[in-house]
Amino acid sequence: MPTLGTCAGLIMLSTVIDDPAPGQQSLGVLDVSVGRNAFGSQVDSAQVHLPWLTPSGEEVVIDTAFIRAPIVTRAGEGVQVVAHHEGKIVGVRAGNIIGISFHPEVTGDTTVHEELLSLIR
Numbered sequence: 001m002p003t004l005g006t007c008a009g010l011i012m013l014s015t016v017i018d019d020p021a022p023g024q025q026s027l028g029v030l031d032v033s034v035g036r037n038a039f040g041s042q043v044d045s046a047q048v049h050l051p052w053l054t055p056s057g058e059e060v061v062i063d064t065a066f067i068r069a070p071i072v073t074r075a076g077e078g079v080q081v082v083a084h085h086e087g088k089i090v091g092v093r094a095g096n097i098i099g100i101s102f103h104p105e106v107t108g109d110t111t112v113h114e115e116l117l118s119l120i121r
Contacts, residue, residue, distance in 0.1 A: 031076030
């Protein structure tokens with residue numbers, strides 16, 4: 001099933017949470033390890049333009065918002081890294097699963113959502 005995990009959704013999809021909250025679990029369907037709140041607290045939120053690697057291999061710039069965002073600390077076999085910010089992995093793709101650290105819906109950028117729709121069609 002095509003799936004998009006945004007911010008906390010990325011954490012939920014992961015196989016490993018490096019620093020889980022007490023009792024926090026994940027679904028374990030995306031072979032990545034993640035660290036929570038990697039870019040600071042709510043007051044550190046920021047709008048960022050970053051390169052995104054499309055399924056066709058084209059690099060486009062997308063408009064994103066980081067709000068207490070996690071990072072990917074390990075991408076397993078078969079997981080493609082598709083976005084970085086400040087040298088950290090913030091976007092991955094594995095088959096029909098997309099995991100992102102940021103919130104494109106806050107900025108109105110539809111690039112990632114259009115990619116999800118293309119997986120559904």
